Amino acid sequence: MGRKWNNIKEKKAQRDQDTSRIYAKFGREIYAAARKGAPDPESNQALKAVLDRAKTYSVPRHIVDKALDKAEGSDDDTYDELRYEGFGPAGSMIIVDALSDNVNRTASEVRAAFGKNSGNMGVSGSVSYMFDPKAVFVFNGFDAEETMLYLMENDVDVDDVTEENGFTVVYAGARRFHDVKPSLDEMGVDDYEVAETSMIAQSEASLDEASLEQFEKLIEALEDLEDVSDVHHNVNLGVQ
Incomplete structure (x- = not known):
């Protein structure tokens, strides 16, 4: 598979720079996973996976405990797992995963982020077949x-x-x-x-300097959205 984990590493490094944002997003993911099953990671594999990932981002224990306590309480917030697909500069391919309590709001925000940053939304399946x-x-x-x-x-x-x-x-x-x-x-x-x-991605795309700059702005705009939990793409970010 070669260097494909490098894009995960680069994404993780960028997101680590904004700890308050990443902690808030993990809080939502932990809460949603706990609400879908038991709040015990030993019997809830989805929750265990989120907690394992949170550990690699050094999410503090009090953030985890707060989300678990909320899930065990009377709070009735519900979140939908959503996936959007689209294209960035120079035909680059992007998949956006989101966790939302308002589907219409999330779809509008993701579409706007694509449109304002040299990208466009695609239909379901338009790029995921390449991942x-x-x-x-x-x-x-x-x-x-x-x-x-x-x-x-x-x-x-x-x-x-x-x-x-x-x-x-x-x-x-x-x-x-x-x-x-x-x-x-x-x-x-x-x-x-x-x-x-x-x-x-099954294969990576390399962009010229101008397209790469536009692409990075698009990815940043998508990751800045409160409902977006993850962004996947096929661009070689040049990490060696």
Whole structure:
């Protein structure tokens, strides 16, 4: 798969710069996941996945506890999981995931962000066919060979294990997240750079300087939206 996790790394680095925004978004995700099932991560895999991802962003415990307490209370807020697809400068492809309590508002805001930043919304399926849903785990302390051997010995099915930028990277089908992570935990991994599911582009696009500048403004506008939880794309951001 090669360098595809780099775009996740770049996105994570950019979002880490605005901790208040990322903490607020995780609070909503944790609340929504807890409301859909039990507020116990041991019996609610969706909640466990969100909490695992929150840990890689160093979300404080009080943010997590506040969201869980709210889910256990009488609050009846409901959120819909939404996905939008569209195109950015030079035909770049973008998928926007959102968590919203007002579908019309969210759709309007996402459409406006595309329209004001050299992009346009597409219909469902217009770009997602060029992406694969993957579980991605990035860590150090174990090299790719010993990681692959451990997973094989424990009959854990993954797509690839590589070494990229000084980290070991494990790719698996998105539905395998809850099979792979416990095995990596048991192997001894306790500090993940990335542990999440993501839409990985089947091929990357490289943009010229002007188009890349427009593209980055579009991505920033989308990620700034309160309801948007994640943005996936196929652009090579040049991280080596």
